[in-house]
């Protein structure tokens with residue numbers, strides 16, 4: 649098998665920063681990951697790539713095309729659809745070998761993860777090339793600091809999970825920026841069942857009966873199926889990065905057939 653993380657999430661949620669953090673972390677522990685930029689609108693990022701979709705097509709190219717007359721959003725969708733029409737380019741350029749591990753930095757347009765089919769088509773193609781794929785869906789923690797926003801964040805992640813239909817790890821980013829009080833609040837949310845979170849929000853904000861009933865029902869569904877879990881990520885803490893990477897590795901079954909020395913080279917006794 650080959651392995652891959654597709655790093656998704658709304659604009660500004662921290663996808664490129666996450667890729668850079670994981671790339672640095674893996675370099676430090678001597679683990680090989682291959683970084684791929686799949687964002688045709690990317691302007692700058694801070695990690696070395698083995699492949700960049702802008703070599704095929706970029707939003708700038710499309711916007712400069714006088715026949716197309718597309719704005720930034722339309723141009724991005726055009727680029728992703730063009731990529732899907734040229735998936736053989738992606739396969740040939742990736743040229744994946746057995747046990748290779750890729751991290752794909754994806755664009756931030758949320759419609760790519762809800763109703764447009766392109767991300768799903770890319771996932772399906774990767775699967776057909778023997779990739780074990782996991783969506784790593786990032787949400788800025790600042791957007792889930794109240795009960796109803798937390799539920800909305802869970803629904804956003806859920807809509808991506810339904811649309812993409814791949815194993816998913818949902819991540820709360822920018823934890824390092826939170827005050828102690830807000831860190832505690834996020835910890836409380838993560839440890840509490842979704843229904844109780846709704847009750848907390850309902851009391852604090854005095855929701856009307858209709859709103860309360862709707863949110864309770866949504867919370868009950870999330871709770872009953874236990875479908876959306878979040879993992880907090882503090883990029884300043886190695887332990888937090890390690891923990892997340894381990895969860896993702898387990899999700900895509902990476903390392904089950906690898907020797908420990910290949911997966912955690914730094915953990916090995918040099919005399920062994």
Ligand SMILES: Nc1nc2c(ncn2[C@@H]2O[C@H](COP(=O)(O)OP(=O)(O)OP(=O)(O)O)[C@@H](O)[C@H]2O)c(=O)[nH]1
Nearest residue numbers: 658659660661662663664665755756821822825883
């Ligand atoms: N302190 C801190 N800042 C972060 C973190 N993640 C992202 N940021 C900042 O948030 C902003 C957006 O981060 P990006 O990594 O560019 O987000 P993105 O999701 O790739 O954005 P798009 O490509 O526009 O979709 C930048 O200013 C980052 O420096 C984090 O974990 N901690």
